[in-house]
Amino acid sequence: MKVPEHLHINGRGLDQNFTLQCKLFRSFRLDELDQQEHSIILESIKFPDISCNWDRYSVAQDIKFRRNGKETDGCYSITVETAKFEEIALPVHDPINDSEYPNYAHVEIRIKKQTDPQDHIPEKGRKLNSKSKKMMYRQNLANKALIEFMAIA
Amino acid sequence: MLIAPTSCDVEFENPSQWVRTSICLEKKENVVSTEPENEKDFQFVLVDGKLIHKKEIPAHYQSTLQRYQSTLTGIENHIKQIIEIMHFPQQWIDDGVDQPSKLANEIAFKTAIDIFSEQKLLPSFVRPSVEEGILLTYWNNYKQRSLKVEIYNDGETAGLINQEKEILTCVDIESSEDLKSLVENFIS
Numbered sequence: 565m566k567v568p569e570h571l572h573i574n575g576r577g578l579d580q581n582f583t584l585q586c587k588l589f590r591s592f593r594l595d596e597l598d599q600q601e602h603s604i605i606l607e608s609i610k611f612p613d614i615s616c617n618w619d620r621y622s623v624a625q626d627i628k629f630r631r632n633g634k635e636t637d638g639c640y641s642i643t644v645e646t647a648k649f650e651e652i653a654l655p656v657h658d659p660i661n662d663s664e665y666p667n668y669a670h671v672e673i674r675i676k677k678q679t680d681p682q683d684h685i686p687e688k689g690r691k692l693n694s695k696s697k698k699m700m701y702r703q704n705l706a707n708k709a710l711i712e713f714m715a716i717a
Numbered sequence: 718m719l720i721a722p723t724s725c726d727v728e729f730e731n732p733s734q735w736v737r738t739s740i741c742l743e744k745k746e747n748v749v750s751t752e753p754e755n756e757k758d759f760q761f762v763l764v765d766g767k768l769i770h771k772k773e774i775p776a777h778y779q780s781t782l783q784r785y786q787s788t789l790t791g792i793e794n795h796i797k798q799i800i801e802i803m804h805f806p807q808q809w810i811d812d813g814v815d816q817p818s819k820l821a822n823e824i825a826f827k828t829a830i831d832i833f834s835e836q837k838l839l840p841s842f843v844r845p846s847v848e849e850g851i852l853l854t855y856w857n858n859y860k861q862r863s864l865k866v867e868i869y870n871d872g873e874t875a876g877l878i879n880q881e882k883e884i885l886t887c888v889d890i891e892s893s894e895d896l897k898s899l900v901e902n903f904i905s
Contacts, residue, residue, distance in 0.1 A: 585904065588721070592783055593806075593808070597731040600841070600856055600863065601863060603882065605844070606846075606852060606854075606865055606867075607844050607845065607846035607847060607852040607867075608847055609847065610814075610847040610848060611848075625904075632808065632811060645821075672803070694889065695867070695869060695873050695874070695875040695889055696876075696887050696888050696889040697887075698848075699865075699875045699876075699887055700877060700879055700884055700887040702848075702876055703865070703879055703884055703887070704884060706751070707882040707883065707884070708882075709877070
């Protein structure tokens, strides 16, 4: 699959100006769909450092243009407001400069610390010690996720 | 007519659940006006349109009831098998996610048995988690509510109750009392 031109970095810089309504797209497989609760299964959501595509620079279908991306993948979205749930995390614009799969729209949802200065951009790899807090964050994400297009078998 | 599953393929369905379901159906029709103090104590079933104590169930229905009072050994084997046959997605292997540890398997088994012993509930799903561990999911169809207990590879455990896309509670489970309290919240 050829990566569309709008995902190439093309000399563009970072943009950390998210609005609460911005959408963040993620892929899912059919077996990651919760038939009872009509959402994404909790056990498929890994947090932190969740990879997403920002709707300012991409469309939902673009989630397929990634390493290990599949034609059968579905896509769901969450808003930036959801990503900032209880000020546990923040979305960070983090373009992927890869020769095969460049992705200017790439965003990572990273842990925010209470002690972070304003406008601080959290680094990758931070941990959240409380398991229950982490579980609550993941379940909230599942609850608020909106299916953009369905995965296929 | 005894309102209860009768076929063998649902032999491990929770007996107290169908008893409760019968009660709920009656409540909807305003037949039952008293609220039991504790759902766990439901001892009644709907037989031929009447609520009767399970001790008074006609003899020809007794075998059905007994099938639901399966031995703990049977349940233990059932849960052990489910944990053993869990499917671990290839994509997670490719991403370097660790499979559930022996410790997580043991705690998940013990947790499921504890919940069954206390409330006669069996998990709807037992699946590995991308967070490296096992997730037990219980479903309360009447309340459209789920209970999720996640056991991590390091042995830590957390649980939550979710209802119609709202989190009702979420806790770290550090003792059997924490688990008991969470399960009681789930069925209340």
